[in-house]
Amino acid sequence: MSYTIYQNCSKCGSCLPHCSTSAIQRDNDGEFWIEPGLCTGCPDEGSQPECVTRCPTQSIVPLPAKKGRYKAIERIVPSPDIFSNGTNNPFASSMVIWEGCNLLTSASILPWTTDLNGKFYYQRPVKQGRGAMIFRLAAELESTLSASPDTATESIFDVRSACLHLIYAAHAVALERPWEQEFIITDGQIERYLGLEKRKDISKATKLSLIKTWVRQPCQLEVAIDWPQQGRVPGFTLPQERLWHLSEIQHHFQKDESGYKYLTGLTFKIRAGNWSEYFLNKRGGRRRETFYQYGTLPKFLLTAVMSIWQQHIGAARMMLWLLFKTKVGRKQSITVPTLMRVAYGAEKISRASGSREERKRLLRSFENDLEVLHHHGLKPQFDPVTYPPEIQPLWARLADLPNDAEEAIAFWIDDGSSDRRLTDSSPRGKWNGLMKARILSFDLPPEWALPLAKFEQKKQRKIAQKHRSKLKPMGLSGEQILKARKKRGISQRALAQMTGKSQSWIRDLENGRFSAKPQDQAILRRVLGLS
Structure with missing residues (x-):
């Protein structure tokens, strides 16, 4: 009560x-x-x-039970809704955001250490160890933890707070200068983004309490960055600062006729940390002074994480990790040990290597989590060489089962008469085989795959254009031809006769309307005495 x-x-x-x-x-x-x-x-x-x-x-x-509906309340105008197209929205996808997401989902399985003052920190090397990002917990959160990093990080963050972290990253993209400008979000917007408005089993008071907790947790991470020079972008160092600044929480109340006060809404003012000046800076990105890194956030991913986090936390971690990994390269193969480390941590894999029972439990969890990903549209494509059918999950081997009843009977008859049946137990050495297995890629839902395909096409066009410009020989410019002709005292008509071309061809060439072909350039160089 x-x-x-x-x-x-x-x-x-x-x-x-x-x-x-x-x-x-x-x-x-x-x-x-x-x-x-x-x-x-x-x-x-x-x-x-x-x-x-x-x-x-x-x-x-x-507190007596509230009677009647919650009335509309006056609030400050929030920032425009994300997911305006109903399916996806751009979001900040730099390594800072990626690692922040990993911490919010996997704090209990990451290697935290303590400094000389006994404070916890997590260090992530960047660019082959030439730089680093160091994440720490805000003072109000650090003070509530025990002394050992192994036990203190057990339940720092709620996995669902990573969804709020991604929502912040989507709102920050809409701002011109996110390191200076705030965005405003309400509990109603968050309910819509996460699908909570459909949950009738949770009271309004419980929803508001949960939302308030999730909103705060991404803002309790601090980061210090030492970034080396990358191409034309100079290196930079940022002191320790909050990843997101929660500048204000507004509570909205409603009183009933008896004078009892009920919390009916929340409004949050949030600003990105100074990292956004270097990783989410449009103007600086155009001048190649900073980065402007963004990706596509599918709306279904937020609701999927909200529905699976409790029973399949490993699947939720893999899903959020793939959000960033697929932006790097959708067709990159991923090893099974890598996915297991993302889902369960290196320590659990190490324990499974030395214990048969631990191994069986981990394999069962991994195959169930892969099935959950498949159910939500992230379909793994197994490498037939390193991940053959005999060590694939049963649900993957049953993918070819016909829907027609008679065809299904024939399928099972053929399977029963074969040397190795689908329902047979796993072969000996399955664990060792999985430690070398690869998943070639993940087929993604259309609302995720289409924006990624456009992004990859744009990236390939830029690479091809850059490659062509490198291969293109240094040709004669119109200005070079004009200077050389005047230096030798030759008129356009005379040069045209000497090269076997028309006078208008020479005039257009000097005015830069087109470039001469390689064989014509050779003739011009010989006639004008150019090396």
Whole structure:
């Protein structure tokens, strides 16, 4: 049972230090209120919670169930909705965002270390170790952890907070200068992005409490960057700073006729950290002074992660990792050990290598998680050489099962008469085979694949254009021909006669309307005495 603070509160604050769940909060006007999603009613403290007994005005009372619909409330105008086309939206996809996403989904399986002051940090080398990104936890989060990194990082972040991290990255792309400009999002927008508006099994108070937690967690990561020179872009160093700045949370309340106050909405003001000046800078990217790195965020991915995170956390981690990996190269092959490290961590793979039972459990989880990816449209294409059918998951081997009943009977008869049947147990050495196996690529849903295909075509055109410009021989320019002709005192008509061309051809060539063919350039060089 949740409690609330009635309107006769004297604002003395006696209740605040006795709330074990931090549900009692103070708004901008100095009034106290209780967040229903955090209040548990303290059932272990006897007949009444301690905050109730400590209140001198008896203002803390049980919160009655809200009657009627939530009314519309006045808010500041939020930023325009993302996913305006209903399927996908550009988002910032630099390595900073990628590693931030990995931390939010996999904090418990990544190799954290402690510095001389006992503070946790995670270091990610970049550019073959020539630079590094160091991630740390914000002070308010660090203070709640134990001393050992092995146990402290068990439950730092909720996997679903990675979805908010990606939503921030999509909003930041819409800004011209995201390191200076804020974007505003509301609980209603977040509900639509994550598919929460369809969840009727969760109360409004619980939704608001969860959203508030998810919104805060990406903003509790700090990063310091030492980036080496890359091509024409000079190297740079950024001091430790928050990945995202949560500058303000606005709480919107509604009072009923009896004077009980209910939380009905939230509005958040957020700004990207200074990393965006170097990785999400349009003007600097055009001048080759900084980077402007973006990808495509499919809307279904957010709702898929929200639906599978609890039962298939490995699949959720792989799905979010592939969001960035496919941008690097959709057709790049991926080894099975790499996918397992992403989904379960290196330590779990190491334990499985030495324990048969651990190995069986890990293989079962991996094959189930691959099936979940396949169900959501990310279909793995197994390498027939390193990942043959005999060690592929059963669901993949059953892909050729006919839908027609008679054809299916014939299929199973043929399978039963073969030396090796689909339902036979896995062969000996399957684990060792998987440690060398590869997945050639993942077939992606159309709303994900089409923007990637366009991006790859654009990339290939740029590469081809650059390659052609390198191969193109240094030809004679119109200006060179004009200077050489005047230096030798030759008129256009005379040069035309000497080269067997028309005077208009010489005139257009000197005016730069076209370039001479290689054989004509050879003649011009000989006649004009050019080397």
